[in-house]
Amino acid sequence: xxxxxxxxxxxxxxxxxxxxxxxxTGWVNQCRAWLGNRSAPPLTQFYRQLAKLFEKEVVLAGxxxxxxxxxxxxxxxxxxxxxxxVPTLSTDLPxxxxxxxxxxxxxxxxARVFTALAGMDIGTAFGTLGARREMLIGFLAEPALLMVxxxxxxxxQSTSLSTIVETLGQREFAIYPSLAFAGVAFTMVSLAENAxxxxxxxxxxxxxxxxxxxxxxxxxxxxxxxxxxxAALKLYAYSCLGLALFFPWGIPEGTGIFNxxxxxxxxxxxxxxxxxxxxxxxxxxxxxxxxRAPEFLGTAFILSVLAMLVHLLLEAPK
Amino acid sequence: xxxxxxxxxxxxxxxxxCAWLAIGIAAIxxxxxxxxxxxxxxxxxxxxxxxxxxxxxAALSETxxxxxxxxxLPDLPFHMRLDSLSALFLMLLGGSSAGxxxxxxxxxxxxxxxxxxxQCLQYHVxxxxxxxxxxxxxxxxxxxxxxxxxxxxxxxxxxxxxxxxIRRAGYLYLLIAHVGAISILLCFGVLQGGGHExxxxxxxxxxxxxxxSAFWASAAFALALFGxxxxxxxxxxxxxxxEAHPAAPSPVSAMMSGVMLKTAIYGVLRVAxxxxxxxxxxWGVAVLxxxxxxxxxxxxxxxxxxxxKRLLAYSSIENIGLLFVGIGLALTFQSFGMTALAALAxxxxxxxxxxxxxxxxxxxxxxGSVLHATHTRSLGKLGxxxxxxxxxxxxxxxxxxxxxxxxxxxxFVSEWLLLQAFLFTPGLPHGxxxxxxxxxAAAVALTAALAGYVMVKFFAVIFLGQPREASLxxxxxxxxxxxxxxxxxxxxxxxxGLFPVFxxxxxxxxxRPLLGAGIYQAAGAAAREHGWLFLAPISPDRASxxxxxxxxxxxxxxxxxxxxxxxxxxxxxxITGAWDCGFPMQTARMQDTAEGFGQxxxxxxxxxxxxxxxxxxxxDKKPVYRVVVEDHFWYWLYLPVAxxxxxGARMVAFLQQxxxxxxxxYSFVTLVVLLFLIRG
Numbered sequence: 001x002x003x004x005x006x007x008x009x010x011x012x013x014x015x016x017x018x019x020x021x022x023x024x025t026g027w028v029n030q031c032r033a034w035l036g037n038r039s040a041p042p043l044t045q046f047y048r049q050l051a052k053l054f055e056k057e058v059v060l061a062g063x064x065x066x067x068x069x070x071x072x073x074x075x076x077x078x079x080x081x082x083x084x085x086v087p088t089l090s091t092d093l094p095x096x097x098x099x100x101x102x103x104x105x106x107x108x109x110x111a112r113v114f115t116a117l118a119g120m121d122i123g124t125a126f127g128t129l130g131a132r133r134e135m136l137i138g139f140l141a142e143p144a145l146l147m148v149x150x151x152x153x154x155x156x157q158s159t160s161l162s163t164i165v166e167t168l169g170q171r172e173f174a175i176y177p178s179l180a181f182a183g184v185a186f187t188m189v190s191l192a193e194n195a196x197x198x199x200x201x202x203x204x205x206x207x208x209x210x211x212x213x214x215x216x217x218x219x220x221x222x223x224x225x226x227x228x229x230x231a232a233l234k235l236y237a238y239s240c241l242g243l244a245l246f247f248p249w250g251i252p253e254g255t256g257i258f259n260x261x262x263x264x265x266x267x268x269x270x271x272x273x274x275x276x277x278x279x280x281x282x283x284x285x286x287x288x289x290x291x292r293a294p295e296f297l298g299t300a301f302i303l304s305v306l307a308m309l310v311h312l313l314l315e316a317p318k
Numbered sequence: 319x320x321x322x323x324x325x326x327x328x329x330x331x332x333x334x335x336c337a338w339l340a341i342g343i344a345a346i347x348x349x350x351x352x353x354x355x356x357x358x359x360x361x362x363x364x365x366x367x368x369x370x371x372x373x374x375x376a377a378l379s380e381t382x383x384x385x386x387x388x389x390x391l392p393d394l395p396f397h398m399r400l401d402s403l404s405a406l407f408l409m410l411l412g413g414s415s416a417g418x419x420x421x422x423x424x425x426x427x428x429x430x431x432x433x434x435x436x437q438c439l440q441y442h443v444x445x446x447x448x449x450x451x452x453x454x455x456x457x458x459x460x461x462x463x464x465x466x467x468x469x470x471x472x473x474x475x476x477x478x479x480x481x482x483x484i485r486r487a488g489y490l491y492l493l494i495a496h497v498g499a500i501s502i503l504l505c506f507g508v509l510q511g512g513g514h515e516x517x518x519x520x521x522x523x524x525x526x527x528x529x530x531s532a533f534w535a536s537a538a539f540a541l542a543l544f545g546x547x548x549x550x551x552x553x554x555x556x557x558x559x560x561e562a563h564p565a566a567p568s569p570v571s572a573m574m575s576g577v578m579l580k581t582a583i584y585g586v587l588r589v590a591x592x593x594x595x596x597x598x599x600x601w602g603v604a605v606l607x608x609x610x611x612x613x614x615x616x617x618x619x620x621x622x623x624x625x626x627k628r629l630l631a632y633s634s635i636e637n638i639g640l641l642f643v644g645i646g647l648a649l650t651f652q653s654f655g656m657t658a659l660a661a662l663a664x665x666x667x668x669x670x671x672x673x674x675x676x677x678x679x680x681x682x683x684x685x686g687s688v689l690h691a692t693h694t695r696s697l698g699k700l701g702x703x704x705x706x707x708x709x710x711x712x713x714x715x716x717x718x719x720x721x722x723x724x725x726x727x728x729x730f731v732s733e734w735l736l737l738q739a740f741l742f743t744p745g746l747p748h749g750x751x752x753x754x755x756x757x758x759a760a761a762v763a764l765t766a767a768l769a770g771y772v773m774v775k776f777f778a779v780i781f782l783g784q785p786r787e788a789s790l791x792x793x794x795x796x797x798x799x800x801x802x803x804x805x806x807x808x809x810x811x812x813x814x815g816l817f818p819v820f821x822x823x824x825x826x827x828x829x830r831p832l833l834g835a836g837i838y839q840a841a842g843a844a845a846r847e848h849g850w851l852f853l854a855p856i857s858p859d860r861a862s863x864x865x866x867x868x869x870x871x872x873x874x875x876x877x878x879x880x881x882x883x884x885x886x887x888x889x890x891x892x893i894t895g896a897w898d899c900g901f902p903m904q905t906a907r908m909q910d911t912a913e914g915f916g917q918x919x920x921x922x923x924x925x926x927x928x929x930x931x932x933x934x935x936x937x938d939k940k941p942v943y944r945v946v947v948e949d950h951f952w953y954w955l956y957l958p959v960a961x962x963x964x965x966g967a968r969m970v971a972f973l974q975q976x977x978x979x980x981x982x983x984y985s986f987v988t989l990v991v992l993l994f995l996i997r998g
Binding site for chain 2: 054055057058059060061062063065067073074076077078080081095097098099100102103106107109110112113116117120121122123124125126127128129131132133135136138139140142143146147150153154157158159160163217218220221222226291294301304305308309312313
């Protein structure tokens with residue numbers, strides 16, 4: 001494992017994330033359309049949308065501050081960084097030691113805070129409403145996610161994502177009750193964090209129930225393109241994270257070409273299945289009232305704490 | 319610096335104390351000469367602070383030095399001692415006070431409260447007494463310094479003593495400070511009871527050598543926890559904090575929150591790890607539980623405040639809670655002989671002390687600038703200030719992000735270390751504690767996430783959005799002296815966030831004498847493999863974090879994205895009105911107020927608050943909505959205690975009949991009783 005090839009691999013992972021993220025979102029939308037018995041947009045619809053938005057000029061409110069204009073770039077950078085840290089194609093990443101699982105939660109939080117601040121910058125009713133709700137979702141989702149990572153960290157005795165994935169990948173195929181709890185909690189958190197039904201609806205506009213869309217209502221043009229792309233990257237990062245934690249088979253430790261030939265198709269296959277399942281969950285559930293969302297996330301939080309306790313009670317090495 | 323012929327490091331510290339006292343005395347020579355005080359004395363005080371910080375930094379890893387001053391009681395002269403723990407907190411005091419004093423130089427206004435000279439004296443006595451608290455090496459010197467600190471800060475809090483609320487806040491502060499001081503005094507009394515004859519037992523050196531039974535050690539610890547907890551704002555002795563912080567002038571709030579609360583942490587560390595060196599496991603568990611309750615309580619209340627300084631005061635309670643969580647964890651580990659983990663937990667505590675001093679002082683100073691620019695502390699009357707006060711806003715943003723514990727800023731580092739300490743707990747030889755730890759870790763994670771909520775509210779309501787009052791358009795940015803103070807503290811935040819490895823290496827010098835282990839040393843060569851970039855407290859395989867790489871990659875991605883968008887597309891912008899779903903009648907009053915932003919949390923955590931709501935009916939001519947959120951403790955604990963005290967006083971007053979014959983009867987009865995006793 002030479003440094004040059006692992007740097008190259010890291011770069012490849014970055015490029016894969018940038019390209020695959022819109023595809024994944026497109027795939028989920030396609031599945032949703034099929035399951036809802038509608039005709040689906042093409043898989044590449046998201047690229048066209050990005051291209052269109054980059055072409056358009058930015059329409060900016062007169063009282064926007066420079067924070068409002070900087071935020072899309074910062075949010076995009078956070079999400080790019082997050083998707084490079086998550087081990088997808090290999091666990092031997094030169095970037096790995098820069099940020100561990102706790103720092104990854106921190107990156108998501110940083111992006112969330114900037115989104116919320118930008119949402120409040122213009123001072124419209126919808127923007128502040130969205131920011132307030134986003135922070136409400138965040139304050140419960142963030143610790144739940146952290147607790148999921150803690151469970152896996154206790155199993156692998158490390159908070160480094162690479163080590164976690166390596167340890168989980170090498171274990172024998174057996175059901176770990178703690179991981180089952182953690183998996184359910186993680187799924188619930190991912191739904192909430194990615195603005196999915198039942199907590200938020202990614203396709204909603206002009207509705208009093210919107211959260212994420214309400215915050216970014218004032219964005220247009222390239223700013224909106226970056227934010228949409230960042231949202232796609234977030235979904236991609238969360239999906240890869242779930243796959244790496246709970247279905248880690250197929251992520252090689254080394255770097256060589258052969259390993260890549262295994263890693264890429266298995267990643268694509270797992271993402272396709274995961275995307276379909278996400279669309280299925282969204283199709284069969286109804287959106288919750290906003291004040292049911294804390295209950296939903298509270299359940300996720302308790303499940304993730306239970307996962308830790310279960311690990312300590314049943315699985316801890318004596 | 320320490321090698322100056324004939325001068326020890328501690329002499330430098332004491333000369334800084336003298337310099338501060340001299341500045342204070344120089345101020346009352348001309349108490350009304352505004353320019354002389356603001357432009358000469360405060361900057362001089364800042365310089366002394368800076369020199370103190372440098373000297374303390376140099377003294378961090380030196381052997382302890384002891385000096386006996388020719389002052390004090392006949393058999394108990396003032397003992398002074400400078401060891402690494404004192405040096406660290408002196409560094410914190412010097413570093414923060416440098417920023418706060420230079421800010422004060424620009425902040426001071428004519429005709430506000432006390433005469434500027436008197437205030438300058440009180441402020442510098444406050445600084446000097448805090449330094450003496452950290453240097454004291456016997457109970458008497460400690461108590462003298464501790465009481466001067468309490469008194470000088472009381473006078474500073476009540477600067478605007480013509481306002482009744484401020485007098486009330488000052489009274490509450492003084493009361494709780496003294497209840498705490500009595501407890502600390504009793505604690506020293508217990509500590510000296512170890513065989514040393516006479517008053518010499520009150521030196522810390524003799525306390526260290528004394529042997530205590532488990533019961534008396536626990537009693538001393540409990541008294542210390544109560545006494546220092548009262549100063550720190552530990553539940554249920556926190557009530558003075560949200561009253562006193564808003565009442566005091568902003569630099570004083572910054573000083574109290576950033577530095578004075580840390581002297582209480584210093585006291586707990588001094589007693590628990592230095593004077594008593596054999597902690598019992600349940601001390602740790604009790605402190606951990608108290609810390610968690612305090613942290614959650616603080617952050618939940620912080621979220622619903624609409625006064626910006628009260629919000630920060632509650633946030634200080636939260637941070638104190640987190641510090642006690644770390645102390646509890648360190649005590650637990652130490653009691654089971656796991657020194658390396660105890661060192662990890664204690665390092666997170668010390669690191670968080672430095673962090674909190676930097677970012678909370680910064681945020682309090684920011685509120686000071688906002689207060690001077692807008693004349694209001696109420697969040698409901700602010701908004702949009704980022705356009706009028708860009709310096710304050712952007713530096714405040716740095717403090718807010720640090721305080722919210724977001725990477726790559728400083729709050730995240732200590733939070734990260736604390737969570738790492740939690741993660742390595744399994745292995746405690748006590749099943750139930752092992753089970754409790756995940757719950758505690760979950761509570762810490764929840765607190766940290768809620769802190770993000772609070773900080774978004776603080777920043778967004780003050781600086782973003784539309785101005786909620788027309789007068790805000792005339793708000794002005796801070797002057798250059800104020801800016802210098804803010805920049806200094808913001809730079810401290812950034813440095814602490816970006817270069818944690820240097821700081822931890824220095825903190826090793828503090829944890830090693832106390833616990834016998836330091837994490838930088840314990841990690842060994844493996845952790846140092848990556849050099850100063852990577853923070854890896856146990857080993858790089860277990861956990862690592864590199865803030866500089868983190869920041870650089872974000873900056874790099876932002877720059878790359880910007881240039882790619884510019885190169886391949888365009889940078890066209892059209893400025894118009896806000897879109898807001900096409901709703902045309904937007905006004906500033908339609909934004910979330912502070913109450914509105916806190917509303918979800920009021921609903922989620924409803925049982926924790928004592929709320930009185932007045933809802934308007936649909937027929938009201940002038941509809942009024944009012945919500946008052948109060949603290950249960952005030953009604954459950956403080957008012958009953960106050961009533962009890964009043965009842966006791968009334969019972970005693972029964973003796974005072976106001977008639978001379980009754981008093982003569984008392985004297986006669988006393989005389990007879992005494993004669994009866996002496997006879998036997």
